[in-house]
Amino acid sequence: MMDWTDRHCRFLHRQLSARALLYTEMIVADAAIHGDRQRLLGFDPAEHPVALQLGGSDPAKLAEAARIGEGFGYDEINLNCGCPSDRVQSGTFGACLMKTPELVADCVAAMKRAVRIPVTVKCRIGVDDQDSEQALDALAEGVFAAGADALWVHARKAWLQGLSPRENRDIPPLDYGRVYRLKQRLPRKFIGINGGVQTLGEAQDHLRHVDGVMLGRAAYHTPAILLGADALLGKAAPPADLGTIIKTMGDYADAHIARGGRLPHVARHMVGLFHGQPGARRFRQILSTDANRPDARSDVLRRAFAAVEAGQAKEAA
Structure with a gap:
């Protein structure tokens, strides 16, 4: 790895x-x-x-x-x-x-x-x-x-x-x-x-x-x-909400950028986060393109997640 x-x-x-x-x-x-x-x-x-x-x-x-x-x-x-x-x-x-x-x-x-x-x-x-x-x-x-x-x-x-x-x-x-x-x-x-x-x-x-x-x-x-994983380990843990995770990762990415980093350092690890779900392809496309722009910030993650939400809503309709 x-x-x-x-x-x-x-x-x-x-x-x-x-x-x-x-x-x-x-x-x-x-x-x-x-x-x-x-x-x-x-x-x-x-x-x-x-x-x-x-x-x-x-x-x-x-x-x-x-x-x-x-x-x-x-x-x-x-x-x-x-x-x-x-x-x-x-x-x-x-x-x-x-x-x-x-x-x-x-x-x-x-x-x-x-x-x-x-x-x-x-x-x-x-x-x-x-x-x-x-x-x-x-x-x-x-x-x-x-x-x-x-x-x-x-x-x-x-x-x-x-x-x-x-x-x-x-x-x-x-x-x-x-x-x-x-x-x-x-x-x-x-x-x-x-x-x-x-x-x-x-x-x-x-x-x-x-x-x-x-x-x-x-x-x-x-x-x-x-x-x-936590349930498999027999450990109680609050259920993770992917929307909350996107927000947490956005805050983390902005802090990293403020220290001189770039959004792709964080976003590249998130590409497969919605693998197999509606909207996943668009999510990957946004991260692969917009996240690499020099001025990219956490709003890219939020827009990518919005594509997933839209895909899920379309699937449910």
């Missing part, structure tokens, strides 16, 4: 679910240490609970980045061992770390010593020609022995050679059963599942076998599915 789940995306998702744990895009440890921390790590207090996802393979650097993240107020630190992109491979982290479970354990141990908040890991079931039974067991045993509080497993292999990052999301077959077996083997450990989950109904099915479900692209492209 690199370049997707930035702070503006997370603020939107928090309007849709009060309880779901939100994750940042992956931030490289070196960037967290040496980069513009406010730009990279800053977030709105409304985003809580929110986890900082880090990339890296140097235990000392990851520990320092974790300390910085804790200082910013994050609720969890997550180590990414699942991203297959070329730029991640060149830094010898992400999915590459599946090949070195001992190093991952060292990284987790260093981060656990550095912070008081939970430290978790996200991984694949294996990479390339690894035996996924052996590879996932080795990683899980290592990180839990090092003190990891949870393991999130993307239920497919990553092919580091021969497939693009996009192909790595579709071509290696999903193997949910492998993740279920890991949970059966480690019944006292938190095991979450990720990969290919499109609906909350599917998430509910997975929760019969594992402790948590992570939604990625489905939550991004059709964010309204998050409206049912």
Whole structure:
């Protein structure tokens, strides 16, 4: 979800679910240490609970980045061992770390010593020609022995050679059963599942076998599915009204613009908000054109929502 789940995306998702744990895009440890921390790590207090996802393979650097993240107020630190992109491979982290479970354990141990908040890991079931039974067991045993509080497993292999990052999301077959077996083997450990989950109904099915479900692209492209997340979590929350959400996002966008930002930084994450509903096409058109004008402000969001209301009224007539 690199370049997707930035702070503006997370603020939107928090309007849709009060309880779901939100994750940042992956931030490289070196960037967290040496980069513009406010730009990279800053977030709105409304985003809580929110986890900082880090990339890296140097235990000392990851520990320092974790300390910085804790200082910013994050609720969890997550180590990414699942991203297959070329730029991640060149830094010898992400999915590459599946090949070195001992190093991952060292990284987790260093981060656990550095912070008081939970430290978790996200991984694949294996990479390339690894035996996924052996590879996932080795990683899980290592990180839990090092003190990891949870393991999130993307239920497919990553092919580091021969497939693009996009192909790595579709071509290696999903193997949910492998993740279920890991949970059966480690019944006292938190095991979450990720990969290919499109609906909350599917998430509910997975929760019969594992402790948590992570939604990625489905939550991004059709964010309204998050409206049912709190009920699935067994958490009481006031029903979200999409008109109120549009107003909240408009106020948020205007505040962002007043600080020197632009409307597309916020609006681009809202394009799929009314996916499948009457007026959704016109909503997307307005955001894709008018929101990109240099002087665009929150009135664009209100006009786009008015198109949805008009479409719904026409459908009901």
